[in-house]
Amino acid sequence: MSHPHPELTEPGKLPKGGLRVTPLGGLGEVGRNMTVFEYDGRLLIVDCGVLFPEEQQPGVDLILPDFGPIRGRLADVEALVLTHGHEDHIGATPYLLRERQDIPLVGSELTLALLGSKLREHRLRETVQHKVREGDTITFGPFELEFVAVNHSIPDALAVAIRTGAGLVLHTGDFKMDQLPLDGRITDLRAFARLGEEGVDLFLTDSTNAEVPGFTTAEKKIAPAIEQVFRESDQRIIVACFASHVHRVQQVLDSAVAHGRKVAYVGRSMVRNMQIASDLGYLHVPEDVIVDAKELAELPPERVVMVSTGSQGEPMSALSRIANGTHNFVHIEPGDTVLLASSLIPGNENSVYRVINGLARLGANVVHKGNALVHVSGHASAGELLYCYNIVRPRNVMPVHGEVRHLLANGDLARQTGVESVVYAEDGVVVDLIDGKAEIAGKVECGYVFVDGTTVGDVTESELKDRRILSEEGFVSIIVVVDSVNGVVSSGPEIHARGHVWPENAFDPIKQPIVKAVNRAISEGATDTYQLQQAIRRTFGRWVSSTHRRRPMIIPVVIEA
Template identity: 65%
Template sequence: MSPPGPQAADTLRVIPLGGLGDVGRNMAWLEINGKILLIDCGVLFPEDSHPGVDLILPGLEALDDRLEDVVGLILTHGHEDHIGAVPYLLRRRENIPLFGTQLTLALVKGKLREHRIRNADLRTVTEGDVVELDGFQCEFMAVNHSIPDALGVMLRTAAGNVLHTGDFKMDQLPLDHRLTDLRAMARFGTEGVDLFMVDSTNAEVPGFTVPERDIAPALQRVFATSKQRLIVACFASHVHRVQQVMDTAVEYGRKVVYVGRSMLKNMGIAEELGYLHVPPNTLIDLKDIDKYEPRKVVIISTGSQGEPLSALARMANHEHPVIQLESGDTVLLASSLIPGNENSVGRVINGLTKLGARVIHKGNALVHVSGHASAGELLYCYNLVKPRNAMPVHGEMRHLHANAELARSTGIPQRNIAVVEDGMVVELRKDKPIRVVGQIDADYVFVDGSTVGDLSESDLTDRRILGEEGFISVIAVVSLSQGQVISGPEIQARGFAEDPAVFDSIRGEIADALADALGEGVEDSHRLQQVMRRKIGRWVNKRFRRRPMIVPVVITT
């Protein structure tokens, strides 16, 4: 699609910069009358198809020419896929006002310290607060999620009202007693919601999401049947799950130790702010773990998604400096599987099992419940809010389409539902259906070591080829004045599991092809290199059915 045209006065544009098509890097750009409000700024973790990539950011580069028009960034909650890219945004403009709850901003503050950003404008809000920004009135509502202090937000603009749920579910017995505020949602519906931006992650799942309390019996069984060391792996931000494990550990007389830098940091923040309650004499340091019998310890670790450098992955590979798993230990993966991480998690489970550990996960026990609303809850919200337009957010395309089908089933006309991808520009005007008016570039921004945005998709293609197909270099020296090959071609291969002698049969053909080109008057080094590339490339593909990276070098004299 082409870029959008000029934006009319009192017209709201909504541009997803991430999170629509992926479970991660959530970010939305809302603009009216020249002013921009951002919602969330998260990261996506790389898959096997992103070799060497550390993180994937939203389409921040689209904002580079408009940073001074940004009036604020609302952070709905403290998960990495919603706050992880904040430091990379503030590198571009450090004084963007950030709005979030106490816990969310505390987690952000830790990230900013790591990036040496010291002058950020952090503004704490809570449910019921109303904040006036240029062109936007923001009213915050409590929502229940798998991390404390999550928020939804009602935005009132000259183009209409937008209700953004953030990530949420409708657990009626939440561990922190903080319910999704259905009264506020109903009040917003009565006032009139012109655009409903609603979480789609579980839109394919029928019924209602299981309450967090329902996993307590499964945790009890795991503790009761574990006769040696117990390792529980979960997200480093899942305060509710850590609290459940902590309470059960006390009941069974086990000490608790955190393993993993992010787990230590986040749980320290949660305890300091009162979101995590640690019973006295329960928590011990990792350095003291050998002072206790294995059956008297539970380890709460990072690595539930199979991250290669995480504490759990290092245990599975027998590489952890302190914890060496033994036959009979129990490992509990107390988290859901993020799409794309299946292979990584499978490798970790296989490694743990090979060491003799008993591995318990969502596939064989009720040890985790989702933090997202299922189809029954979404239907309930559509009927409660009765929005004029709907725009599913947060999820892969199948999730977004499933959410759109729920919206249609409650009576919202098809023309009033927008299922869009990152970068598509959606326009909202008073008393008119929403429409897509264009598209901007919101492609992945790769973080590779200390570089941000310098790695292109073509670079990743080269890395994938190197990893999967190998590398062949072909070097020849030619005399332009004599019109002949005077040395080579020399062929070297790496990651190409064939005897070097196999290239003997193609060397003469490459030399002949170069001689023919020189005889035809070709003197450009690049064209001569392409002659070599084509000759050996076709030969390798025909003989070995391989497509390695080929680097030809022609030296002219």
């Protein structure tokens, strides 16, 4: 059992009557979800999300799916289906609409509302939207879509069944099988079974928790831990969670009312999303419980609750600024309680622990998943996935949404239930469903697209490598003046360093070797400044590596005088 190898060739033309599935993100990582379906020359896209950068990607704000493989075929896109409102499923939509604004957007009421505020920020107002709910059927070109209710860590999530002449595909989106959800909306296993009876030719399933045995803990199970925090805290309570976790905020509101506390939202995305959820009826806000965050100073600390963004330690989030003591009006007092009501996204551990330590240093009591049951996952564990495979009985399975280890674990579960055809794909790997059989057909070029401020796609891996070197090793500039008449070094080198502490006179031993290297290069026929710069770079690089065990960025400057 192995995942596809990079030597796969570019796929050939799709045979008539076949369905082509091309993931452009979300397979091999948790985030950036985007899958393209092709049938009869037309395209359907499911999800268009972002991935958040890690520490080794300095200066990057967001990572997008690579639209390159479909950029020349955007006119063929029938619709973009959004399974739910999380950033890793809708966040890249504005960037796709910049390239073709009239792509029809299909999603549930809350999903489209959360996306709408994002589109307005990008000044994309005239979009085509189709609001759907569970049980609805809608057709775009050769694609007939049926929507199925699924339970997730955000309300109004949907799975989508896609019918074409090539067969029936069922895409779960992100889901779990909480049997006692806070909103009473369970994953519709009856619909899954009905589709299974019809015959699911390809089943795309959420892999995030495939390595976790058993069943995901129910949301209601965390209520006692939240209640305990409210019962034992006699000062302010600050709750940090995802800005889209309506269910968690609902639990906080309910506990706040029970203990006579007022609640304020802190963080722009939290304020915006909870207002949308409240307006649409997904969040039930008791009367007179919400106050403006700036009014909190007028209330006694035992009557205050703040619900903040920043549960992942994001540097610019409200909670990070609170932990650093740089927030405009929220300052930790000894005895305050901070509740981190979320899981750790892989790669964010150091950032989160940095925030926890900062809060603890200021005197806060920090309650988090490591010391209390204050968060449950939004994804199906192995027991739930096995249950679904036995209900649906698909002909072919393609694990989606997860790192490689998650995809492999999910595929293994499918095989245990008797599924013989499991296709392991990663971003860019093309899968064709032909005559009821799904097989890998090749691979398209598909990489990361970095957003840096207002710049999209111009940052390369080479530039990120330079940024990492600058952040870890610093840089050294070396200025040499060459007498263009006599062909020898007439002044320098002047050596300046930044980003690393060097001993006084540390560069004295290398100055003469640099002069000799430049003079030698000139005598051997070097005629342009680039060749002389390379001689400086080689000489200094070897010396600094062997003498100081450093590899700074070296910027040689040759001036002809």
